[in-house]
Amino acid sequence: MEKPIGKITHFYSGLMVGIIELSGALKVGDTIKIKGANTDFEQTVDSMQVDHKDVQSAKKGDVIGIKVVEKVHEGNLVLLTK
Numbered sequence: 001m002e003k004p005i006g007k008i009t010h011f012y013s014g015l016m017v018g019i020i021e022l023s024g025a026l027k028v029g030d031t032i033k034i035k036g037a038n039t040d041f042e043q044t045v046d047s048m049q050v051d052h053k054d055v056q057s058a059k060k061g062d063v064i065g066i067k068v069v070e071k072v073h074e075g076n077l078v079l080l081t082k
Contacts, residue, residue, distance in 0.1 A: 008076040018068040027057035036076035043069045
């Protein structure tokens with residue numbers, strides 16, 4: 001079952017890092033799907049950062065950065081797949 005947990009607000013192409021504004025909780029090890037007009041892929045969250053500090057989990061309202069395996073776009077939906 002897929003549950004929306006946030007959206008992409010920025011993408012740093014040089015670093016391949018997506019910034020996600022969370023509307024739900026997320027933790028390292030979770031599998032997410034990033035979906036948009038030109039984007040549709042799944043990946044495991046290997047690490048995430050809040051304010052440039054590594055964290056194991058984040059909650060609704062947090063803004064996190066994660067390494068992404070493909071290019072993402074502002075407005076892409078982030079879904080929790082597990």
